[in-house]
Amino acid sequence: MPLAWGSGMSTPQDVLGTNAAFYAVFADGDVTMMERLWASASEVSCLHPGWPPVFGRDQVLDSWRLILEQPPPIVAGDPRVMQFGDTAVVVCQERVGGMMLAATNIFVREDGVWKLVHRQATRLPELVPPRWAMH
Amino acid sequence: MPLAWGSGMSTPQDVLGTNAAFYAVFADGDVTMMERLWASASEVSCLHPGWPPVFGRDQVLDSWRLILEQPPPIVAGDPRVMQFGDTAVVVCQERVGGMMLAATNIFVREDGVWKLVHRQATRLPELVPPRWAMH
Numbered sequence: 001m002p003l004a005w006g007s008g009m010s011t012p013q014d015v016l017g018t019n020a021a022f023y024a025v026f027a028d029g030d031v032t033m034m035e036r037l038w039a040s041a042s043e044v045s046c047l048h049p050g051w052p053p054v055f056g057r058d059q060v061l062d063s064w065r066l067i068l069e070q071p072p073p074i075v076a077g078d079p080r081v082m083q084f085g086d087t088a089v090v091v092c093q094e095r096v097g098g099m100m101l102a103a104t105n106i107f108v109r110e111d112g113v114w115k116l117v118h119r120q121a122t123r124l125p126e127l128v129p130p131r132w133a134m135h
Numbered sequence: 136m137p138l139a140w141g142s143g144m145s146t147p148q149d150v151l152g153t154n155a156a157f158y159a160v161f162a163d164g165d166v167t168m169m170e171r172l173w174a175s176a177s178e179v180s181c182l183h184p185g186w187p188p189v190f191g192r193d194q195v196l197d198s199w200r201l202i203l204e205q206p207p208p209i210v211a212g213d214p215r216v217m218q219f220g221d222t223a224v225v226v227c228q229e230r231v232g233g234m235m236l237a238a239t240n241i242f243v244r245e246d247g248v249w250k251l252v253h254r255q256a257t258r259l260p261e262l263v264p265p266r267w268a269m270h
Contacts, residue, residue, distance in 0.1 A: 050259075055215060078188075080180065082253065085220060091190075102182050106239075122255060
């Protein structure tokens with residue numbers, strides 16, 4: 001299966017923009033924007049660090065409302081996009097204070113707009129030296 | 136975007152079968168079968184627990200050769216499939232001895248066969264009581 005770069009609105013840049021928006025919204029603690037970032041017509045789930053798996057839009061958004069009561073100072077770096085048609089996977093690293101994590105963020109296109117359908121983040125060993133970007 | 140259940144060879148059962156095969160191959164330490172399970176025409180990456188991100192088929196398969204030198208007694212349970220056309224995401228739990236993890240396994244169809252393109256596993260808190268199945 002070849003990659004589908006640049007077909008209409010499905011360019012890698014679009015996905016990276018949505019991924020960056022996710023981290024801005026996360027750090028800002030913006031519940032309304034977080035609700036918009038998650039898919040509404042597709043199944044969603046989330047594996048927050050240290051949480052059991054969360055399934056379903058209502059449950060995932062409930063988990064975000066809880067987390068965003070005290071939003072962490074999160075920044076992301078080194079994003080890499082793998083695009084498979086209308087699905088895209090962004091693998092990136094995250095820094096929350098002195099803690100580093102690796103994340104998988106999965107997006108699907110709904111009405112031409114990339115929306116989150118799943119996310120997992122894992123704490124990384126201390127020795128990894130990523131190149132950090134402000135979103 | 137609606138889910139694409141049951142279109143040709145892309146039924147949820149097929150993906151679950153491939154996901155189960157992955158864990159059998161993992162526990163058996165079968166490098167040749169592991170190479171077949173990973174996509175060859177699509178980009179691949181892997182976030183092994185405690186590792187920095189691994190990108191590219193050669194690097195991912197190198198990481199598996201290292202890991203499968205001492206295959207862990209891994210079993211998986213509670214698989215949940217989210218299918219988006221020719222891409223499928225399986226969220227499941229894993230047990231390795233007394234350690235429990237949550238995993239995201241991402242598959243794409245290549246020539247009608249589901250192949251792994253990405254995987255991330257995260258250690259879970261001790262208190263999660265999953266229902267375990269032998270693959």
